[in-house]
Amino acid sequence: MVPTLGVEEEYLLLDPVTGHNVPVADEVYAALPEEVAGQSRREFRRSMVEMVTPVCRTLAEVRQSLFTLRVAAAKAAATAGARLVAVGATPIADPDRTVSDDPRFRRIVDHYGPVVAHPAVCGCHVHVGVPDRDVAIQVGNHLRVWLPVVQAIAVNSPLHAGADTGHASWRAMQLDRWPSLGPTPWFASTEDYDRTVRALVASGVMLDETMVLWHARPSARYPTVEVRVTDVCLTIDDAVLVAGLVRALVATAIDDIAAGRPAPRARGELVRAAHWNAAHTGLTGTLTDPRTGGSRPAFELVDELVATVRPALDRHGDLTPALQGLDALRERGTGADWQRRVHARTRDVAAMLADLGQRTIEG
Incomplete structure (x- = not known):
């Protein structure tokens, strides 16, 4: 059976003239057409909106849904005087860091204090259907x-305070401040997972069980594995590619679990180093292979990932769109690469953000 798919995307709301984040999310949600309003979710910051696809079975459905949601959200943002942009981190400034009026958000602010005060960041979360929670936790070990590598494919936030940070994903660097976010630990069992979460909540590292923010986790609401490692993708093409690869990785892990093949073991320090390397360089240089600790050309690891999940891609009907997406990625680069090229050409961050706003809604 082909696992189901769902994609959650977060977007920034930017002033069309200054490029600053603007806290007009309430106005944007109010302006959404009725047919998509139910697929919006209130975000932590009032300068962000989140849109969620319905449950999908094909990448064509994912593509059409993302296009519909992005265009609707962009039009609603325009009525509120803002530009909707799919970018992973605040590119210029976030002068009004107002948190949305929600009891849970207020508890997070009270508990974590200044950790919460960083500029807004936006991610892409992919949900893949799994048989049950036990399998979801085992899948996390395999991923x-x-x-x-998936993170490196989707890097899309090189700017901070209007300048290039030298990192392809500044969002990832900002999120390192959160104590319960990062690579998923290896768990021996569901009991081991639950025991660990209880201990982290008791310690205060996690405010509650909803603060499990690891890169892959069993969803608290759905029978899915939620992969939340990437920046929001600049283009719909890149988002579809990430969704297809993540589904294929989950399906391959389920096959391995059923066949009794163990998950690759890698030291936590090496997994964390591999994520830092991915956020720093994207696909422009080498990536760390956490299985060995060695450095390898980025696209060599991308090709190995595709070879590993190719049977699942083929089984799902996703092989051709995945290969086409990777060909496009090789030709034009990541979202971070695109931002840097446009910035270098225009020497104008505002012009670059206008370009990003257009690419956000191109289908």
């Missing part, structure tokens, strides 16, 4: 060594 650990491959998620840095």
Whole structure:
């Protein structure tokens, strides 16, 4: 059976003139057409909106849904005087860091204090259907060594305070401040997972069980594995590619679990190093292979990932769109590469953000 798919995307709301984040999310949600309003989710910051696809079975459905949601959200943002942009981190400034009026958000602010005060960041979360929670936790073990490669494919936040940070994903660097976010630990069993979460909540590292923010986790609401490692993708093409690869990775892990093949073991320090490397360089240089600790050309690891999940891609009907997406990625680069090229050409961050706004809604 082909696992189901769902994609959650977060977007920034930017002033069309200054490029600053603007806290007009309430106005944007109010302006959404009725047919998509139910697929919106209130986000932590009032300068962000989140849109969620319905449950999908094909990448064509994912593509059409993302296009519909992005265009609707962009039009609603325009009525509120803002530009909707799919970018992973605040590119210029976030002068009004107002948190949305929600009791849970207020508890997070009270508990974590200044950790919460960083500029807004936006991610892409992919949900893949799994048989049950036990399988979801085992799948997390199998994904650990491959998620840095997925992260590198989707890097899309090189700017901070209007300047290039030298990192392809500044979002990842900002999120390192959160104590319960990062690579998924290896768990021996569901009991081991639950025991660990209880201990982390008791310690205060996690405010509650909803603060499990690891890169892959069993969803608290759905029978899915939620992979939340990437920046929001600049283009719909890149988002579809990430969704297809993540589904294929989960399906391959389920096959391995059923066949009794163990998950690759890698030291936690090496997995974390691989994620840092992915966020720093994207696909422009080498990536760390957490299985060995060695450096390898980025696209060599991408090709190995595709070879590993190719049977699942083929089985799902996703092989051709995945290969086409990778060909496009090789030709034009990641979202971070695109931002840097446009910035270098225009020497104008505002012009670059206008370009990003257009690419956000191109289908």
